[in-house]
Amino acid sequence: MIRVTIWNEFYKPNDGKPAELSVYPNGIHGAIADFLTENDSEITVTTRTMHDKEFGFDNETLENTDVLLYWSHIVQDAIPDEIVERVQRYALSGMGLIVLHSGHASKLFRRLMGTNTNRLRWHEDALPCRIWKIDYAHPIAEGLDDYFELAHEETYGEHFDIPQPDDLVFVSWFPSGEVFRSGCTWHRGLGRVFYFQPGHETLESYYDKNVQKVICNAVRWAYRPNVGSYSYVTDETKAIVM
């Protein structure tokens, strides 16, 4: 079984009602959990939010995660550095990581990329979005047409301050004139990272069949059960690990 953990900040404003509830009654994590288990019988799902122990990133959770899906928006900087570094350590040790939508601005993603990944153009007016397949030989693009469309998405545009992706899988087009590298992969340490753009909290993207297919493909791609470990790590180098 592939043990997927879906982490969603699930931020509760003063009224205690996460903005996403009107669209996703069980939260974004609940919606993603539903389609993952429906589409791939070898996946088991755990969900975590910022309200769980250690912001949801306790060691036991991470130890039992093959692939982590990460959605965040508001609380990027609330998560303490030592917890961010812990998740980074797991990712570098072979846990797959899929960063969704506004998760691009998270400390975790910035740490793994080394750049100001929070930087990009954006405006929220629920315009359509057309997602083009760029890398036709990539497993994450499998089973998709040349492009697919979302009726409403937040607009994201270049320049997106990321390292050159190892593979550029998708590029998005927006009617207001933007383009965006919307599906990008990187190998980092023993692990694999995928960033995917759609998923604004008040829009219905996670109900879209193509978005679901991409995320299902990405889980399979990021899953590396036999990735092994660094056999050359001596005590000395261990001592100076981040």
Place this chain on the structure above:
Amino acid sequence: MIRVTIWNEFYKPNDGKPAELSVYPNGIHGAIADFLTENDSEITVTTRTMHDKEFGFDNETLENTDVLLYWSHIVQDAIPDEIVERVQRYALSGMGLIVLHSGHASKLFRRLMGTNTNRLRWHEDALPCRIWKIDYAHPIAEGLDDYFELAHEETYGEHFDIPQPDDLVFVSWFPSGEVFRSGCTWHRGLGRVFYFQPGHETLESYYDKNVQKVICNAVRWAYRPNVGSYSYVTDETKAIVM
């Protein structure tokens, strides 16, 4: 001095009048020659067309070329294989190569890339085109704003069947819904190759200041005067070179 050769097929239909003459009275090669020499005092320009000796690719011309600009459209397949292979050999030996617009479909570019680079979406309706800078650290993008626009261009769209670029410098946006990897670089052998999308023959793109700046930057980037040679080439390996 940087010795630039601009090759333009300059195809003459039955009436003997290349389609580009209404926009470029001295041909596309003439227009490019003008802005290159105006903008970079270390550049000297030679122009060649399909009407010259050996389709313009005689050995003497290539021997005296540091950077070749290549524009073609109609006559892709008229150039004999042995001449295409000769140009390829010079490119692999360190001659810079800048492939412009419909040159993507040339035998030369297909040979250097190994894929069906002729494959892309296109329609000719002179819509606007917005060219986004993607790689902010790339010398070819130097001095440009986040994006620039052309009032009228032929629409090119993905999927563009190219190998993953070494550097993706630009991505274009078109109002009809396409995106396109419009500025791409590759190292091949000792040489450097840049592909740049704008430049339909009946539109004014080569008069645009930003297009001109990109091409000027690209000439500098592709120019490798001290690139040396392969010291390890033995007689035997020489014998089986393409």
Place this chain on the structure above:
Amino acid sequence: MIRVTIWNEFYKPNDGKPAELSVYPNGIHGAIADFLTENDSEITVTTRTMHDKEFGFDNETLENTDVLLYWSHIVQDAIPDEIVERVQRYALSGMGLIVLHSGHASKLFRRLMGTNTNRLRWHEDALPCRIWKIDYAHPIAEGLDDYFELAHEETYGEHFDIPQPDDLVFVSWFPSGEVFRSGCTWHRGLGRVFYFQPGHETLESYYDKNVQKVICNAVRWAYRPNVGSYSYVTDETKAIVM
């Protein structure tokens, strides 16, 4: 099932005895077929040599191939261009391709890469070879230690005139002072290409468990059953396909 075709030139000199027979009684193709079917129960194998119809690359064979393994040495240039182009067309259409050892100098590999891939340093003195894992997150490297050794291999050394690999999976070390990018991947069109260095015809590399594991991993990696096709191919672009 994954339909693998193993193509080995199986060149017969004047005495009718391929050099490899002393080490591989059923030919290199026979040895590879044995370990593939032993190690992966979902693989079915067909073998072809230059002595088969159309050099072993008839349309029916290719039509029924998911992944092609390609070993050649002597007859690189004997295969007619139109047959090479046919195999290239299948590779670009999604058939996986694994190029082995001296297959680097084949017309097919040169065509797909666009460079003089025949160029590299080499000497035949059956020295040891140590193959280092470089990309720890790559599926082709799965299950291997930090490095493995072959007691005897032909020495291959840089400069190897290939395009920058999409992923650099292995680098080899040789006691005589050479290094070599020995495991490289590229996406080309809809297909995936892997080059792997070991496999001199008079040495026992294909009996090595690690070499076998790499090739088994590579078959899985190159296999893309749902890769689809180019939906945008119009008659016109079809007409100018290579």
Place this chain on the structure above:
Amino acid sequence: MIRVTIWNEFYKPNDGKPAELSVYPNGIHGAIADFLTENDSEITVTTRTMHDKEFGFDNETLENTDVLLYWSHIVQDAIPDEIVERVQRYALSGMGLIVLHSGHASKLFRRLMGTNTNRLRWHEDALPCRIWKIDYAHPIAEGLDDYFELAHEETYGEHFDIPQPDDLVFVSWFPSGEVFRSGCTWHRGLGRVFYFQPGHETLESYYDKNVQKVICNAVRWAYRPNVGSYSYVTDETKAIVM
């Protein structure tokens, strides 16, 4: 003029004598300063060490740096996070960065790469090192032979835990059986980063003509005077910049 700042930790143990003094009487920074100014008349050099104000990374110094050379070994973790982040910010804003030898383990390099770049094999026995040119079209490799040798270097070996380089310029060979990606480039934000392996403090590598040529080439490559800035940075995105 290209304003180069050479930063060398210049760590002073209890006896107050940096280990490097026996080989480099003016420190590693002094030796590098000498050959840079000798070889490139457009370079002006400033040197800084950990003993200078704010560990040598005060704002004024960075503000006046086009390209930073960074050598460190012992004090990696002594530099406070906020200073490391400041240097990172300058690098991402277009200051060229050349990381030398044991600087691979610095917090700065780890931050910019996102991985445990301190991880690699190493042993100090002053064996020879042979550095192979891999990317023949790269400006940093210009003017070099196929390989060059250093009589004595510290041995570095894979696995080196770095993101896949944008360009792999050199790979080193060591007689004890290691290979190492010894010259690597990355674009990060507006800036360019180069890592180069030679330079153990008690060995003479910085006197080697080829090492000097590589570093001179790298300064030119990393220098981006017209790199501009991010015009899209709004107050909001500024607020969440690292």
